[in-house]
Amino acid sequence: MPEEELVELKFRLYDGSDIGPFRYSPTSTVSMLKERIFAEWPKDKKIIPKAANDIKLINAGKILENNKTVGQCRVPFGELPKGVITMHVVVQPSLAKAKSGRFYSQIQSKLCDYLLLF
Template sequence: MPEEELVELKFRLYDGSDIGPFRYSPTSTVSMLKERIFAEWPKDKKIIPKAANDIKLINAGKILENNKTVGQCRVPFGELPKGVITMHVVVQPSLAKAKSDKVDDTPRKHFCGCTIL
């Protein structure tokens, strides 16, 4: 694939630092981007994703879906020259982990004999 067709992306982390830029084919999926971000994640950060699925990518204010391609996610910029596109990265633990951390809400007996929910 000719180099001019590649899309140059960098990924902005929560603290303002960046991963990249890297060049991707427009047919690369968001899932592939997340795998690369996970592999390149700086080990000295306070927040570290445990898996690529913990990473959410945001471009132009929208959370990108894993099955979308880079070409589908690119926002048309009109006559602006081609350059590096910055996507924002949010680390959000998967829903399965969040459910396992749920507070125990089993009803309990209070000392007065009433049930507390």
């Protein structure tokens, strides 16, 4: 039985720094990647996720779903040489902050509408 080929991934944070690279099996799930990123997150960053679920991974412009495998998320690169794949990491704000932010956006929008009347 042939040995499965590992995929080398690194994760680019909001400030341009990286976590990794690490090697993963193509059967590893996005959820597993997020757990590893959460465990390896540098403690000196201004933005720190509170849980692995606060992390969103983006590859080739698409947000990856937790239940997808690394093999399913790989973009076919044809005959390009194999190398490290960079995935971008976004920390999603907590639900409470997101709700309050939407609330203030709605107020600002209503205020602008009101001012346009005058």
